[in-house]
Amino acid sequence: MAEITYLEAIRQALFEEMERDESVFLMGEDIGAYGGAFKVTDGLLDRFGEQRVIDTPISEAGFVGAAAGAAHMGMRPVVEMQFIDFISCAYDMLTNYIATSRYRAMLPCPLVVRGPSGGYVRGGPFHSQNPEAAFLHTPGLKIVYPATASDAKGLLKAAIRDDDPVLFFEHKYLYRRIKEELPEGDHLVPIGQARVAREGKDLSIITYAATVWKALEAAEQLEKEDGLSVEILDLRSLLPMDDAAIMQTVKKTNRVMVVHEDTRTGGVAGEVTARINEQAFEWLDAPILRVTAADVPLPYSPPLEDYVLPQTADIVTVARKLAAY
Amino acid sequence: MAEITYLEAIRQALFEEMERDESVFLMGEDIGAYGGAFKVTDGLLDRFGEQRVIDTPISEAGFVGAAAGAAHMGMRPVVEMQFIDFISCAYDMLTNYIATSRYRAMLPCPLVVRGPSGGYVRGGPFHSQNPEAAFLHTPGLKIVYPATASDAKGLLKAAIRDDDPVLFFEHKYLYRRIKEELPEGDHLVPIGQARVAREGKDLSIITYAATVWKALEAAEQLEKEDGLSVEILDLRSLLPMDDAAIMQTVKKTNRVMVVHEDTRTGGVAGEVTARINEQAFEWLDAPILRVTAADVPLPYSPPLEDYVLPQTADIVTVARKLAAY
């Protein structure tokens, strides 16, 4: 079977779920005839028609809210943010209406909001965001952020079938950069389970999305240059978070680094650190160290962006410090 | 000098700053003739007129954005959210336009967004929120959340004079429940400095807003019943966070609990924990424990709300566990 990219994996997931369940339909800006800003939905209009691939006005709150209404009635809307940065315009709708729907009104709201996220692409402050932390403290939502083509496909299919609202973040840096062979058939990856991206015994790197690849780069280098055996845990799901998998790697290596691309203060790493601290404090031989972006809006010029975002060399530096601790 | 309430302290701050600087003006829903849903701005219309106390249409994004524009032009807008829960409607404006303004465009944006926050008042899921965590990972914003009348006044005056945008959260449970004598004259409390609310040596409780009072209650009980000496640090400012004060109390007691009213996952406690872990790991004799709300939208019925929110007895329970660790 042929290798496919992260982007094609997402398109396959949409295609297969729309084939499987006619209540699945898409809404978003320019997703029809144009096929989406990144061509993720390319070809879907031809296959499924205007009733199921709906170009919307520029109104994120409007069509995310509409997705909620349709979901109440038994549809399975999948909404695209042209760039995930625009999800901020639907923040109220997502956190107040959608996330609380089942709890306050016993009203299921199964929908998916997906879109291109993340930096390393010279997108500047409004086309590079990682919004996961802003939604992490909203009970009722689920959040996934895959790092591989296989997880992108499996998690999106699971998200569409999930009975609760799921935010599905896609890393645009990975769209066409990574390829892999995917398992045959109806490939599903359960939401809420982390993945060991690399086995190791000396220290653990807990991360997700694009920085999984930087961690892998760093691990290779550390193995070669320092003979360090690094374990990498790819969270994949941020909400719910896989505490068991986190504690397992912590108890195995006793040294932990949390890496993410988002800014440091208030980022997901804080939550991960707090959970480890509560559930595995005794197993820690060193402080949990964070490698993240600096606390600024992401600048656009390459030297600035590269300086602000976490890089492989940063992970190497911190890993050495951790190993020597 | 007479004792005044937390609410009167806020009104005094507004009054004094409007007297001092005519570029200060207010916008919000029903803040003029009606004096605001909680009467915080009562009397200000009579004193300062319709030009400086502006009733707005129901458009949080609209008038928060307007505040930004006015701020660019040298005005000092102070915007009221009728309930802070509605700040979600201005989330895009605050995080994308306002927070980035100085950095991306060298354009100062000095404004204050304030409003009644928090629970313990049977307000239900949409009139009880604590939105601080949603903004904590937005560089460019400042966030304060006072627990006392004195800090409410001093921090609001400082926020209005600050050259950057400040989110000023007021705890509605405290509005009329606490009273104190305020220092004479131009009382300012610098943003970014925590306050030791109670001296102690056995363990530290790091908290802010209404739960400062629950921590104080618990500390009294622990002193009486267990002879435990509890130190309480009131953060007051969440962004920037006073790392020095945090590390000082950690290094003094070596046992730390972080308490907040907001939901647990993704809450501010995670960030505090991560900072302590990085900067004072060696000083920890026990895991940092969190006392927070449960991860659900805040329900309205008293037995449910009381069960979901952190209570004094929870702090006592966890403190005993921490002391015995």
Add this chain to the structure above:
Amino acid sequence: MAGRAGPRARGQGPKPATRGNASRKRALGPRPSAHLTRDQQLELYYWMRLTRSLEERLVNLYRQTKVVGGLFRSLGQEADAVGSAFALERRDLLSPLIRNLGSMLVKGAQPVEIIRQYMAKGDSPTRGRELNIHYGDLDRGFIGQISHLGDMVPVMTGVTLSFKLRKEARVGLVYVGDGATSTGAFHEGINFAAVQQCPLVVIVENNGYAYSTPISRQTAVVELKDKALAYGIPGVRADGNDVLAVYDVTKEAVDRARRGEGVTLIELMTYRRKGHAEHDNQSYVPTGEIERWERENDPVDRYLRVLTEELGVAEKEIAAVDARVINEIDEATDAAEASPMPDPTDALVGIYAEPARIEPLWYRAGVRSAVDAHERAVGWGTFNG
């Protein structure tokens, strides 16, 4: 400005009936209400009376501090809520606001549910999770609102979009206040619905105020029906205190939507005679305004006159309805008062489909209830719906 405050300024007040007539003329052939049976005519009265009396009962309970939180009235607006909801079929869905108790009752909401909600009881429709009339039931055809104004418009756009996609001949009705027309959600929702030609009816209840804010500070348009012009949809205005006029104008819009002709915006002229909520003393209202509406334009009085003078309904038939209403409310009150408060740990149930219940925080394991109770909060009466 002050002079322009309040509806009177815009020539409403005593005689909006004429506007109602205007909207009646728009009807092709006989007015839809001409086809109402005598039972249905009486039923309209029953719903209005039930709405008013139920709210009056809630006021008593509120005064006895048995209501948890604020109390919201629709006094003087009963015709707008009842007449519009009555124009829907059973399969249709409506999204009520805080002044639409009447609409919910027409759609099958039970008085005992309402009282349990206000008393935060464990067997209330939301099991004590949400306030006042914030609840829904898709089977009966009404959906629960949230506080954030405007948000229900996009939601109902999606509800009716699903009707369209599935080719179901169902219609959706969403209410917004004059104030909520200023929200971005209102704009984005209607615009999308108009483009998609969703079977949606948008009713703007113009009751003169948004909390304390008169329309003159809410918008520079004189007639809110003109908001429709920005979306390429028809906008009509009718007398919201004439229940038959409300029924007529809504029925026409509902039929139009069902025919697949898309969205209609209806402005109903009415007046909020009570404060925003029970705590609000209405100090901002020009003197005499409330009294004049009460005296000259009470929707129940007006309909009573129609019933007795035009439709030949006998006093004793009216009295029978009144008696039935009081009786139902008495029974509902007794049942609600007897209801239990929620079990605290129910707070952990149903945030997700899976897991159906979240674990209590470790230090709460085994704890059945919170330890310290809190007194009624000062100022909580000001919480909005």
Add this chain to the structure above:
Amino acid sequence: MAGRAGPRARGQGPKPATRGNASRKRALGPRPSAHLTRDQQLELYYWMRLTRSLEERLVNLYRQTKVVGGLFRSLGQEADAVGSAFALERRDLLSPLIRNLGSMLVKGAQPVEIIRQYMAKGDSPTRGRELNIHYGDLDRGFIGQISHLGDMVPVMTGVTLSFKLRKEARVGLVYVGDGATSTGAFHEGINFAAVQQCPLVVIVENNGYAYSTPISRQTAVVELKDKALAYGIPGVRADGNDVLAVYDVTKEAVDRARRGEGVTLIELMTYRRKGHAEHDNQSYVPTGEIERWERENDPVDRYLRVLTEELGVAEKEIAAVDARVINEIDEATDAAEASPMPDPTDALVGIYAEPARIEPLWYRAGVRSAVDAHERAVGWGTFNG
């Protein structure tokens, strides 16, 4: 739907000039442009030519991969940007969008700044922090946009509110595209400005598309000027490809605002001849549409005819302007190419007034620059303005 796609469907296309005339007729007495001096008439040509030639230069740099990120064109829309900005005074403030390079140039933006921005240089106005023409200068009277569409409307409401509060006789002008009229921010911003009677002019640039989305899928209104009716403000439509008509209609609105008569919405009919950004192949555009606009309705060609045939400007005067433009752009290009890229650690400066600089992350202390560079990202050409 497809049939209705694109501007042609709505009877635009070849002869919008008539509409322009319509708007001229609206002017009381002689059109404002009748008072333009000969120098000003030539200046208008200069700005349009500078806009077009500068963008053409940027295309060359883009093809040489010297532009970092996407490239946005206003080809065929130069008259709308230039004519409207020209109607402002120096003290007035405008908020441009991605198609308003011309407006910024009129307001004093320098070609070298624009090229430095596109090349992400360290001495660009945003020091490499923001993309393309996302920058501003209050002294020169233009404010930097952010990507989130609609957000600049409330911001300009606040800017002009401050003019009103301080009784300054200044005016604000904000541009929005046809697509951005669907945003909640547009609605909330205009509505508030209308209520407050702010000295604000809102220009809706109707260029037929929002990215690939034709107006028929953006809104159900036929003329975007009718959006004004929802806010109780005047709405006018004019020919956006007739620079004098644009100047006239804008000048009238600006004067009106300066007189304290409040907000005006202007719809300018134009056409986006290039894709949303340089990467966009416009496959969604009906065949012939672009060519027809180019052939029959190019704003520069049209104004050249006016200059030479009606205003008696000589060919060689035109040629002189063209030469001056090319010369200025050459110099700007050389200067921009010679500019340095930013110093990486400048990324830590100026997020707050205090502290003026944040500390580098501990593991970066001493590190001057990031270690691994990244190749040009696939698909980044699709990034929007």
